Amino acid sequence: MSAHNQLIRDLESVVGPASVFHNPSDLIVYEYDGSVEGAVDMARPVAVVLPTTADEIARIVQIASGAGLPVIPRGAGTGLSGGAVAQTGGIIIALTRMDRILEVDYDNEVALVEPGVINLELSDFTGRNGYFFAPDPSSQRACTIGGNVAENSGGPHCLKYGVTTNHVLGLEFVTAAGEIKWTGGLSSGQSGYDLTAALVGSEGMLGVVTKALVRLTPAPNQVAVILAAFSTIESASHAVTAIISAGIVPAALEMMDALTIQAVEPAYHAGYPMDAGAVLLIELDGRAEDVAEIEEEVIAICEHADAMQIRSASSKAERDLLWKGRKMAIAAMGRLAPNYYLHDTVVPRTRLPETMSRVYQIGVDHKLPIANMFHAGDGNLHPLMLFDRQKKGDIERVLEASHELLTYCVGIGGALTGEHGIGTEKRNYMTLVFNEDDLAAMAGVKATFDPKGMFNPEKAFPAGYVCGEVRALRAQAIAQKHGIYPM
């Protein structure tokens, strides 16, 4: 029997034949994720396995390790940086069938969930008892908690409530040695290194998460949503800076520009003025009196920043409608162009106005319409480049514009990614931000958890970086510099 057939047999013996995909026609949907082809290459795994228990995953990892094959954990495949694509083949472990909410403990305000639980479904479930899971990425109707853990996901409400790592208390995971281990836990006094935090945002490169103990957030007493329209992006950006530096922490502070409004308003009729240069969607929450007071302050700030229109939602239905425009904004982009590349960069908030000017200039220079809808309160931009893949030269112009955008944002003190992760998409940009010593420290963590480099290879680090030989040569060079001889 060929090695391939033996592998399939072995995998089937763990999860059953119905849970192992290996025929090309079954593998096609796993060759890509939410990322843009061209920025991230498609790649075919050898097999996709859909386990339902941590034990099954442990055995799959052991089989993969024995066969010298990489393992790629995958959630819903909504990721935008290529994290769930099997760049060097290997076995994709799809966690989507592990979708149970195992336990909800309202007394301790935590939930124990399997990695395939859909983000919004957790909040909907706990919502009945007045709780929600705070990280709320735009993809929350489809993305999974496991994926949120892998990417340390954010969302509009992380401005006030924090990102995924602020809401994960513990994780069960399968190690490269095929063992099932727990890190963290319910009580606050956990001892040892914060390996829970090491795993969150590790892009599936340190282990396969099989359970997450997450913090639940009590729903606020009062919520207010304000729509403020401005004639220019610049004045809207100044309003953002003014709100943040007044010491106000809104629950969310989102911006959408004119091009976005052109697509979104005819689609959803959320009430965004079509002649606005930009709108701000500001959500405030907390105790009723506090919200009322802060609302007045925010309105005053927007007026001072020359808002052309300010409206407070007067009912839940109105609040939901105002939000609909933002949450469904990307879905409306199809009205403007057949393809888009959604970026994710972060800049210091004070640099927002000049960054937005630069974004538009890049669009003009590369003849690309760029729509902007983003978490202004965090300085986390999401420029959306619109193009047509069928048109000759479009994708090339998009990639050139993308390069310029990333380089600019890093240059003014920003970050490569606020939410989407590095994946394959930005791995070669890591050297814009990090030097060899910085990357070597991260490589040390990778080498500790995954000495053979079997988990999600060719991600996050620049090409060739975590290779054992490279690390050994570097260690030698450093030792010689200090006259230290490695033991």
Place this chain on the structure above:
Amino acid sequence: MHGHLTVTREGERSERPESASQLAELLAIAANEGNPLRIVGGNGARLLGNPHRSTGWTLSTAGINRVIEYEPTDMTVSVEAGASLAEISAILGQHRQMLPIEAPTPAKATIGGLLATGLSGPRRYGGGTLRDVLIGISVAYPDGTVGKAGGMVVKNVSGFDMMRIHYGAMGTLGVIISANFKVLPLPRAEFTALASYAELGTATQAAMRLRPLAARPIALVVRQFESGWQLAARYEGRDSGLKTIRSSLADQLRAHSQTLDSTESSSFWSEFMNGRAMDCSTEVRLGISVAPGSIFTTVDKILALVGQEFRLVRFEVEPGVGLVTASVEQLSSQYPHSLQALVHGLRAQLSGSVVTVLAAPDVAKAGLDVWGDEPDTLDIMRMLKQEFDPRGILNLGCFVGHI
């Protein structure tokens, strides 16, 4: 030799580098010579951790203490590790901003030390800790290199979370050189409600009544006080919201109570934290953490167990967080057997809890791992240590599992 070299009595050797590169160079030298170092910030937590296997070399971070960058309108700050909390709080305070951290002696506590020990105070209940606002870090490693991670923006998922790997790591994987934080606005207003009870049970019950969100305090403590028990609840927000809370408090507290406003309120908590200074050699301090939901049912048992054989000089409960901080009077005549027996007994009787010895002299700690039960991932932790500090020069022996 770099930095300030002084030889103290007992032949101890102390280094106080003035820059990150000097510090990194010293680490490389110590690694080359195989000299386990004791890394020191303000030294306020010297009684924390398992006994060091130090050769008597001390490396102080106090000379690396600048504010690197502070942009109030951006609400981010970058600080060197040797800067004191008092100094940084004063600078941030001028712009009505703050870091969410309390320390017993802020003038002594260094930012690096606070990150490395992961210690915090009761305000963590609603206000979080430094772990929540850490957005960037720079660390010196024993191979003489300095590695940074994160950045100066509040959203960043570029690469692994090296910030939190060093948080609470007691300097055993690297020496924190500087850290970047998201700063928070100072509250517009605050008050503290104090109430007295005869029994711990009634006091804790009252505390539990304050948990519903509408009236949830930012800090909540029940402590042994004078001949009874005192509940202290700290509220922050805006005047109108606080007024509403105040009016319903009497109902919830059901006891003789008083309120402290603004500066009196913040002074109360400063004094509370002062009382937690850990350099007192006459008390042995324990931290017992349980699931917050079960604190009400466990607290009486903990009180009985801790006070069984030794005189209780401190018993503070943070019901929202699920933490008990308890101290017994010096057990010196029976060291180390007495502390071992107490701790092992607590661990055996309180399954599901984490019992930590927060402060005790080294001689008391023999035969004990002060950090609680062995974590499931201890093997991975040992491998991390081996990876980053193969010669074992960073605070060797003080961490979990005597790492």
